[in-house]
Amino acid sequence: MSTTLPPKGQKGYRGLPMEGFLARWYAKNTGKNLADYRKAAEMVAGQVPTGGSVLEVAPGPGYLAIELAKLGGRRVTGLDISRSFVRMAAENAARAGVPVTFRHGDVAAMPFDPDSFDLLVCRAAFKNFPEPVRALDEMHRVLRPGGEALIIDLRSDASPSEIDTHVDGMGLGRINALVTKLIFKHGLLKWAYSPAQFRSMAAASRFGSCAIQESGIGLEVTLRKSGTRP
Numbered sequence: 001m002s003t004t005l006p007p008k009g010q011k012g013y014r015g016l017p018m019e020g021f022l023a024r025w026y027a028k029n030t031g032k033n034l035a036d037y038r039k040a041a042e043m044v045a046g047q048v049p050t051g052g053s054v055l056e057v058a059p060g061p062g063y064l065a066i067e068l069a070k071l072g073g074r075r076v077t078g079l080d081i082s083r084s085f086v087r088m089a090a091e092n093a094a095r096a097g098v099p100v101t102f103r104h105g106d107v108a109a110m111p112f113d114p115d116s117f118d119l120l121v122c123r124a125a126f127k128n129f130p131e132p133v134r135a136l137d138e139m140h141r142v143l144r145p146g147g148e149a150l151i152i153d154l155r156s157d158a159s160p161s162e163i164d165t166h167v168d169g170m171g172l173g174r175i176n177a178l179v180t181k182l183i184f185k186h187g188l189l190k191w192a193y194s195p196a197q198f199r200s201m202a203a204a205s206r207f208g209s210c211a212i213q214e215s216g217i218g219l220e221v222t223l224r225k226s227g228t229r230p
Contacts, residue, residue, distance in 0.1 A: 018060070023084035027061035034063060040152075041067035044121055047148065048074050052118035055079065055142065057107050058125030062089025062100065069098035077117070078102040079110060107135045112142045120149040124218075127153055127191045136205035136223065145227020149207070155219045156192040195219060 018026060041064055048054055050073045056065045059078035062085075069076045078100060080086050086104045093100040105111045107122075108131050120139050129135045139149045193201075195212045198221050202210035207223040214220075 018082040019084045023061075023082055023088065027085075027088055031061065031063060034067070037063040037067045040064055040123070041071060044068055044119065044150070045071045045074065047150070048119045050074070053077070053116065055112070055117040055120045057120060057122040057139070058128075059089055059102065060085050060125075062092050062102060064121070064123060065089070065100050065102075066093050066096050066098055069093070069100045070096065076100045079105050079107065079112075081106055108138055110138050110142055114141050115144045116142045118144055118147050120147070121152070122149070123152045124154070126151050127193060132193075132201050133204050136201060136207060139223070140206040140225055143225040145225055147225050149223045149225075151198075151219075151221040151223070152215075153218055153221070154192040155214060155217065156194045156197075193219075 044054065044064075045068060053075040054065075054068060054077070056068075056076070056078045058080055059065045060080065060082075062078055065076050065078045066089075068074065076099075078086075078089055080089070080102065081104070083104055086102045089100070089102040093102070103111060107129055120143055122139075126132065126135070136149075143149060195214075198210060198212060198219065202208065202221075202223055205223075207225065209223075211222045212219055213222075
C-alpha cells in the first residue's frame with residue numbers, strides 16, 4: 001500500500017459548495033441521526049477537562065457541537081468554510097439554548113490565536129481539505145500543549161456492502177438513501193485516505209505521528225501536541 005502524500009492542491013473541494021439548497025439537504029438528512037451525534041459528543045467530552053475548550057472544524061449544521069455544549073462544563077467553538085452552515089448552526093444553537101460560537105473560516109488559516117484549545121475534532125470533512133498537511137499544522141498551532149486533534153473520517157478501503165449497511169442505518173427515505181450511497185461510492189470513497197496516508201501526513205506535519213483506530217466504515221485518527229496541559 002502506497003504511503004505517498006497527495007500532491008499539494010490536488011485534492012480540491014469536490015462537487016458543489018455546501019451552500020444554499022445543498023447545505024439544507026445535508027442538514028435535513030444528517031439531522032435524522034441525532035443519537036449518533038449525542039454518542040459522539042459523550043466520547044469527545046470524556047477527552048476534555050472540565051472548563052476546557054473544544055474546537056470543531058467543519059461542524060456543518062452544528063449538531064455535534066450543540067450536543068457537546070448540552071453536556072456543559074466546556075467552551076465550544078465551530079469553524080466552517082460554508083457561510084450557510086455557519087448561519088444554520090448558529091440558529092440551531094440558539095433554538096437549543098446552548099452557548100456555541102460558530103465562525104466562518106478556512107482550516108488552513110484559522111482565525112484563532114496559538115494555544116487556544118484543549119481538543120479539536122473534525123468529523124467527516126478532512127478528506128475535502130485542499131492542503132491536508134497545512135490543515136494539520138494549523139490544528140497543531142491552535143491546540144494547547146498536551147492537546148489533541150481527533151479526526152473521524154471515511155477510510156478509503158471501506159467496501160460497498162459496508163457502506164450500504166452504514167447508510168441503511170441512517171434512517172433515510174428510499175430516494176435519499178440511494179443518493180447518499182451513490183455519493184459515498186462514487187465520490188467520497190475516491191477522496192478518502194488510507195491509514196498509511198494518514199500516517200504519512202502526520203509525519204510530515206508538526207504533530208510528527210498519529211494513532212489510528214478503525215471503526216465501521218471509518219477511521220479515528222488521534223494526533224497529540226507535545227507538552228503538558230496546564
